[in-house]
Amino acid sequence: MNRLLDELRGPVPPRAHDARAIAALAANPGCARRAVLDAAGVDKDGTARHLGFPAPFGQSQFAITRGNAFEALVKENGCAELLRLLRELLGLPVAQVGYQDVENVGSHLRASHTRALIDRAVRDRDDSAVFYDHPLLGLEIAGHTSYLEPDVLAFQLGGRFHIVEIKSFAVIDGQAEPEKVAAAARQSAVYVLALRALLEDLGHAPERVSHDVVLVCPENFANRPVATLVDVRRQLAVLRRQLARMTRVDRLLEGLPPGLTFSLAPDAEGVPTRSAGELAEALSQVPARYAPDCLSTCDLCMFCRDEARSCGSTDLLGRQVRDRLGGVAGMSEALGLAEGTVEPAEDQEEIAGVLRLANRLREECLA
Numbered sequence: 001m002n003r004l005l006d007e008l009r010g011p012v013p014p015r016a017h018d019a020r021a022i023a024a025l026a027a028n029p030g031c032a033r034r035a036v037l038d039a040a041g042v043d044k045d046g047t048a049r050h051l052g053f054p055a056p057f058g059q060s061q062f063a064i065t066r067g068n069a070f071e072a073l074v075k076e077n078g079c080a081e082l083l084r085l086l087r088e089l090l091g092l093p094v095a096q097v098g099y100q101d102v103e104n105v106g107s108h109l110r111a112s113h114t115r116a117l118i119d120r121a122v123r124d125r126d127d128s129a130v131f132y133d134h135p136l137l138g139l140e141i142a143g144h145t146s147y148l149e150p151d152v153l154a155f156q157l158g159g160r161f162h163i164v165e166i167k168s169f170a171v172i173d174g175q176a177e178p179e180k181v182a183a184a185a186r187q188s189a190v191y192v193l194a195l196r197a198l199l200e201d202l203g204h205a206p207e208r209v210s211h212d213v214v215l216v217c218p219e220n221f222a223n224r225p226v227a228t229l230v231d232v233r234r235q236l237a238v239l240r241r242q243l244a245r246m247t248r249v250d251r252l253l254e255g256l257p258p259g260l261t262f263s264l265a266p267d268a269e270g271v272p273t274r275s276a277g278e279l280a281e282a283l284s285q286v287p288a289r290y291a292p293d294c295l296s297t298c299d300l301c302m303f304c305r306d307e308a309r310s311c312g313s314t315d316l317l318g319r320q321v322r323d324r325l326g327g328v329a330g331m332s333e334a335l336g337l338a339e340g341t342v343e344p345a346e347d348q349e350e351i352a353g354v355l356r357l358a359n360r361l362r363e364e365c366l367a
């Protein structure tokens with residue numbers, strides 16, 4: 001399978017599968033296109049740009065720099081500021097805390113080193129607390145292992161692990177933007193799931209990983225960090241359900257034409273050698289499941305929306321309407337059934353009746 005995924009990506013380094021990508025993937029478990037591109041580590045942002053359909057979101061360079069500076073501040077001096085915050089938030093009754101930077105072992109060993117440290121922390125439980133910086137956790141997504149990097153893992157007195165998520169959006173008068181908190185909660189739920197899977201694999205109780213994640217943000221426009229506990233039980237339940245619904249990547253690969261590639265291999269000027277038309281043609285070989293939610297979660301949203309528009313797909317109307325219209329794939333077919341100009345197939349009788357009624361009500365309202 002790895003050889004096939006390498007061919008799909010072409011001779012360029014793979015893009016890491018981060019928690020944001022997994023949360024977005026779980027938000028649309030029926031999309032084979034996204035599942036295949038993510039498994040192959042294809043640069044979706046670069047692909048969308050080369051196709052002429054850049055995504056309408058993404059962090060500015062200023063926001064990225066500000067986020068990195070805030071994270072460095074929280075982690076400086078062996079996470080001293082984080083210790084102050086956690087002492088208040090979790091009632092950590094220790095003055096000192098251990099600090100392990102997993103990055104010191106080199107990138108290729110980080111996952112196994114994280115695994116060994118976590119195992120040791122649970123087995124030799126002494127009354128101490130430890131912060132693990134730059135840990136690397138594996139999580140199996142649709143039969144393919146993805147590697148994730150939470151900001152910090154905190155192992156606390158009492159044998160519980162907490163995921164610590166550091167974000168640079170501000171908390172003003174105790175309130176942060178709800179969408180940003182919701183996105184952070186979805187990402188953190190991915191880390192909780194990955195760490196619970198690791199503990200289970202090591203033969204320890206997964207419940208040792210708390211469902212309360214520690215969200216650290218700057219307070220009131222200053223750079224002073226503030227920490228809050230966010231309960232991610234609901235996000236965990238959704239994530240588990242969605243991941244279980246995903247088709248295994250090896251089964252998706254079986255249906256692809258031989259020689260298919262989404263390669264963005266660059267020329268001497270760094271421009272992809274492949275034409276945008278060829279790349280679009282290759283993408284169209286993998287079925288997508290566009291939904292309006294894609295506009296805030298997937299880099300390919302503008303391309304897939306254009307594709308859904310040009311074939312008049314009911315996907316454009318949102319998941320709820322599309323699911324209610326089950327068996328009617330196109331908008332012109334739905335309109336024809338509503339107006340009675342298209343004869344319903346045997347399995348469309350029920351939905352055709354609903355559409356005719358809706359059309360009659362609409363005409364009465366307009367009259």
Ligand code: SF4
Pocket residue numbers: 028031033034288289290291294298299300301302304
């Ligand atoms: S934007 Fe396209 S590739 Fe991305 S999840 Fe939506 S349908 Fe799938």
